[in-house]
Amino acid sequence: MDVKQLKQELIAYSKEIGIDKIGFTTADPFTELKNRLIRQQELGYQSGFEEPDIDKRVTPGLLLEEPRSIISIALAYPSKMTVRVEGKKGERRGIFSRASWGLDYHHILRDRLKKLEEFINTKAPDARVKSMVDTGELSDRAVAERAGIGWSGKNCAIITPEFGSYVYIGEMITSLPFAPDTPIEDQCGSCTKCLEACPTSALVQGGQINAQRCISFLTQTKGFIPDEFRDKIGNRVYGCDSCQTACPHNKGKNFHFHDEMEPDSEVAKPLLKPILKLSNREFKNQFGYVSGSWRGKKPIQRNAIMALAHFKDETAVPDLIEVLENEASPVSRGTAAWALGKIGGETALFALKSALTRESDKDVLTEIEKGLKFYR
Structure with a gap:
């Protein structure tokens, strides 16, 4: 089998099925990342949502027998709503972060990865593959960075030259020896706009985040929000985009390539008061298809209460x-x-x-x- 030719066929096929960018890298361990993750753990900067076994996060060989390469994919999502709604006195609205607009991105990425798997299986029936998105063991960002999808920005997001950081990413470990692509050089330079924009100073320094202070993390917790963060959350009911909207590489970036990513403005920017009265069934019917619903109704209701206080x-x-x-x-x-x-x-x-x-x-x-x- 000509692996070089298969790589080109995969690249062409990825465009046909709605993958906006694809990259390839080796399945070597992410040794440098391991040291950073250990340090994060020691500092208490982890969110607790991560895979707890650091070795699994950095060693593809623990996830697939004799891996030879990893395929990374990226899909661009919108940064602006085509149908805008505005809150007003008596009808205040909350906001979901852009990564929770439209259909849950886990479903979208898994669909594209499954199609890639099926394509590989038709060309190389003996190939072994393992795909993962976000909740998998590997670090999506580390894979994407090494595969040349983009560089890891100071805001801890993958920034692509084409789409900025408004991309969903996922990966597939394979037993096929695809030639690796070249990583992209860091283009953040001396810019610190994302660090300055972070409402809670969660970005400790460029490329290092204290997840315990991150508004995106805080809005997903289930307990009481610590007092020092309540006013800073504003009207966010899920997630936070401050470090993305401040990034110069995101200026003018707004892509509407995928119908399933298009937001319903009444869901992405919902009226706050009705959220307080939703039953579990009603919550699921209204918000269940977006990624921001994964922790259930209670955190969203708590955040809506704080947003109403924010507006007084x-x-x-x-x-x-x-x-x-x-x-x-x-x-x-x-x-x-x-x-x-x-x-x-x-x-x-x-x-x-x-x-x-x-x-x-x-x-x-x-x-x-x-x-x-x-x-x-």
């Missing part, structure tokens, strides 16, 4: 009181108490004082006290 939306006070009095989740009740104090007013104050007499959860009581402190 007085029209949301009755809805927040309803959450404070009747919601089963202590996190939702407590966050609503804090939000009522933040918004203020006599109605909110009366509700907080009433809740103080009947609430039994100590964490919620703490949040009620925080809400009352806004009046002192």
Whole structure:
């Protein structure tokens, strides 16, 4: 079998099936990455969502028997909505990050990788392959960087010359010895705009992030948001794009190549108050197809409560009181108490004082006290 010819056929086929960029690299261990990951772990900078076994994250040979190469793919996603909606007084809106617009990117990338697998199997039936996206063991960014998809920016995203960092990436380990492509030289230079734009200073330095401070991570957690971050989250209900929108390499980058990535503006930028009343079924029906729904309804509702506090939306006070009095989740009740104090007013104050007499959860009581402190 002519592997060189197969590589060219794969590149041509990838364009036919809607892959915007494809690159090839060896299946050698990512030894430099291992040291960085160990350091991240020692500093407590990991999110906890990663594969816990660092060796698996850097050693393709632990994931596929006798691997010879890795194929990396990238698909460009939109940075602007074609149909815009604006919030207004009494009808405030939240925002999902761009990576959660349209159909969950895991499904899109897996579809493209599956098609690549099937193409390889028709040409090389004995080939072994293993594909993964985001939740797999390997570091998508490390593979993409080495495969020449883009360079790893100071914002810890892969930046491509063609599409900026607005790309989804995934990879496939193979037993075929494809010739590796050349990595792209880092083009960030002395620019530090992403570091300066990060609302929580999560970007410790270029290429290093403390995930525990990252708004994208914080919006996906399930507990109470630490006090120091609540005001900084703004109206984000899932994810954060600040380090991407600040990047000069993303200026003017907006691609609408894939229909399944097109956002429904009412989902990508949803009205906040209705989120507080959604049942699990209603949440799944409205948001279940986007990647931002993966942690379920509660984190999104908590974030919507904080967003209403951010806007100091007085029209949301009755809805927040309803959450404070009747919601089963202590996190939702407590966050609503804090939000009522933040918004203020006599109605909110009366509700907080009433809740103080009947609430039994100590964490919620703490949040009620925080809400009352806004009046002192």
